Amino acid sequence: xxxxxxxxxxIDDEMSMRKAVGRLLESEGYSVEMFxxxxxxxxxxxxxxxxxxxxxxxxxxxxxxxxxxxxxESGRVEQLIFITGGASVPTLCTGNEVWRDRLSVETFP
Amino acid sequence: xxxxxxxxxxxxxxxxxxxxxxxxxxATAVMIVDIPIEIGLNPIHASEGLFVxxxxxxxxxxxxxxLEAARQRNELAHLSRVTLLGELSGSLAxxxxxxLGAIVTNAGAALRFLVRDTMSHENVREILExxxxxxxxxxEIIRGIKGMARKKDPxxxxxxxxxxxxxxxxLTRSDALVHDCTIASELDPMLPKVEADVVQLQQxxxxxxxxxxxASQEVLRxxxxxxxxxERDDERRTVLASVRDxxxxxxxxxxxxxxxxxxxxxxxxxxxGLYIAQSIASAHxxxxxxxxxxxxxxxxxxxxxxxxxxxx
Numbered sequence: 001x002x003x004x005x006x007x008x009x010x011i012d013d014e015m016s017m018r019k020a021v022g023r024l025l026e027s028e029g030y031s032v033e034m035f036x037x038x039x040x041x042x043x044x045x046x047x048x049x050x051x052x053x054x055x056x057x058x059x060x061x062x063x064x065x066x067x068x069x070x071x072x073e074s075g076r077v078e079q080l081i082f083i084t085g086g087a088s089v090p091t092l093c094t095g096n097e098v099w100r101d102r103l104s105v106e107t108f109p
Numbered sequence: 110x111x112x113x114x115x116x117x118x119x120x121x122x123x124x125x126x127x128x129x130x131x132x133x134x135x136a137t138a139v140m141i142v143d144i145p146i147e148i149g150l151n152p153i154h155a156s157e158g159l160f161v162x163x164x165x166x167x168x169x170x171x172x173x174x175x176l177e178a179a180r181q182r183n184e185l186a187h188l189s190r191v192t193l194l195g196e197l198s199g200s201l202a203x204x205x206x207x208x209l210g211a212i213v214t215n216a217g218a219a220l221r222f223l224v225r226d227t228m229s230h231e232n233v234r235e236i237l238e239x240x241x242x243x244x245x246x247x248x249e250i251i252r253g254i255k256g257m258a259r260k261k262d263p264x265x266x267x268x269x270x271x272x273x274x275x276x277x278x279x280l281t282r283s284d285a286l287v288h289d290c291t292i293a294s295e296l297d298p299m300l301p302k303v304e305a306d307v308v309q310l311q312q313x314x315x316x317x318x319x320x321x322x323x324a325s326q327e328v329l330r331x332x333x334x335x336x337x338x339x340e341r342d343d344e345r346r347t348v349l350a351s352v353r354d355x356x357x358x359x360x361x362x363x364x365x366x367x368x369x370x371x372x373x374x375x376x377x378x379x380x381x382g383l384y385i386a387q388s389i390a391s392a393h394x395x396x397x398x399x400x401x402x403x404x405x406x407x408x409x410x411x412x413x414x415x416x417x418x419x420x421x
Contacts, residue, residue, distance in 0.1 A: 014207060016243055020214035023236065027221035058286045108210070 005049030011035045011067070012056040012083070021054060021083070038062035038070070046076060057084035083108055145172050182388055187260045189385040190312045194258055196319055200283035204250055207283075208243035215240050253280055256308060257315075263306035267416055270303055270310070270339055270348050271296040277314040278337065281322070288322040290333040297340045300348050301415035305393050313386045313397070317352040317409050320382070324356030324407060347395070347412045355406040364399050364407075 008030045012018040015036070022032045035041040038055065039062055053071075057064040064082045071078060145168050153160040194201075219236045222228035253276065278292055285292055303310075318335065325333035336353045359367055366372055370384045383397075390397035395413035402408040 014211075016211040016239060016246075017207060017214070019239065020211040020218065023218035024214050024221070027218040027225070027227075029225075060286070060291055 006030065007047045007049060007051045008032050009035065009041055009051065009053045009055075009078075011038055011041050011053065011059070013037055013059050014056070017056070017083075025054075038064075038067040041067070042070060046078075052079045052081065054081045054083060057082045144169055179392075182392065183263060185381065186309060186312065186385050186389060189316075189381050190257055190308070193312065193315050193319060193382065194254060197281065197284055197315075200281070200287050201250070201254060203283040203287075204280075205247055208247040208250075211243045212240050212247075215243070250280075257311060259308075263309055265304050265306060267302045268305050268307050268310060270300055270350060270413070271298075273307060273310045274314055274337055274339065274350065277311055277318060281315065281318050284319070284322060285335075288325060288333065289330050290322050290325050290335055292318070292335045292337060294337045296338070300339050300341055301417065303348055303393070303413045304416050305413065309389045309393075313389055313411060314350070314352070316382045316386045317411070321352055321354035321356070321407075324354045327357045328355060341415065342412075345412075346415050346417065348415050350411045351408055352411075353402050353406055353408040355404075358401040358405060359399055359407045361401065364401055367399055368397070 008025050010018055010022050010025070010032055011034075012021065013036050018034050018036070022034050025032045033044075035044075038059055041053070041055075042062075053067070055064045055067055059067075062070070064080075064084075068080055071080075147166045147168050149162075149164040149166075151162045151164075153162050215236050219228070219233065222232060274294065274296065278294060281292075314337075318337070321335045325335065332355045334355055337350070338353075339348065339350045341347075342349050358364075368383050368387045370381060372384075383399075387397045390411060390413070393413055395411065397412075398410045400408055400410075
């Protein structure tokens with residue numbers, strides 16, 4: 001698979017983490033675009049090719065879940081990968097049975 | 110010159126004071142003992158004329174009681190501080206995770222770049238610089254916690270109020286995220302310094318901010334804002350800091366009840382946090398008050414004397 005048209009968005013308010021995750025993806029050959037917040041990301045027109053969003057769950061203002069909702073409401077189909085430093089994964093699934101089945105949890109970094 | 114230092118000290122002083130009327134040093138052949146005394150001179154108008162009643166009191170015991178009270182206060186303050194840090198510990202772990210995660214991720218990226226041989230010198234330098242910066246940051250967080258957890262006697266020094274506040278806000282950043290709160294600070298850049306123990310000041314602000322987080326949980330996410338302000342009050346020669354939330358507010362009939370010992374609305378609270386915070390304020394010659402803010406929420410005012418060189 002060629003990664004030429006694929007784009008990965010990294011959204012994290014913490015600059016150090018954003019840069020680090022961005023670099024990690026670049027080291028694997030991905031094109032990366034970084035945003036300090038969900039609002040900044042939503043302001044960007046959607047990418048034509050395949051794309052994926054790596055987003056910090058605990059963002060101030062619009063958080064990761066808000067972003068997911070916003071994307072769903074505007075009919076966008078980007079895959080989402082949440083990253084979090086807190087142990088908020090269980091709370092993440094509460095009240096969202098469908099989603100729970102589709103959620104896979106990985107340890108990072 | 111007396112045979113022993115303390116025996117009958119007050120009698121000796123009483124006699125001697127009748128002659129000299131000044132603070133005394135009682136000396137023996139081998140040692141000098143300072144005895145704190147209090148001298149009172151009161152005029153007595155009698156038909157025979159004006160008399161003076163001179164009293165000299167050995168206040169050694171009172172002094173010791175005061176010192177003991179101060180020691181107990183510091184002990185309790187330490188206990189309360191450790192409890193506060195305990196409340197923070199979950200988010201402090203997260204706060205440490207952040208730089209550590211960035212370090213590991215950066216190093217991982219660098220290793221991959223190396224394997225693919227696609228890294229410029231400039232790249233390497235940038236990554237290593239970031240790793241160093243993050244390592245330092247992790248160290249600072251640990252130093253901050255250690256400084257607060259350590260049990261040592263308070264030291265008065267000149268402190269910038271704003272720096273203390275900024276430090277505490279940094280320490281509580283993750284906790285703010287966990288509680289979905291944002292902190293806005295409006296700090297007066299021209300604030301005079303105060304003479305205080307840094308750790309105890311941190312404790313007061315940590316207490317106020319954590320309480321504000323807690324209170325904010327009662328209201329909608331959009332309302333969870335905390336405003337920290339500082340300003341100078343030249344007229345009263347004080348500096349004033351306030352911490353305001355938009356939570357449900359304090360008991361309307363008696364907002365200051367929150368300072369009572371063992372008063373707590375938290376599930377796991379002991380109710381000494383604010384009590385201690387207030388005692389810290391008064392030990393520094395200042396005040397800590399609470400009121401319901403206009404427009405909702407609680408507001409705490411922490412006032413301390415401003416340091417000025419010319420003060421007598």
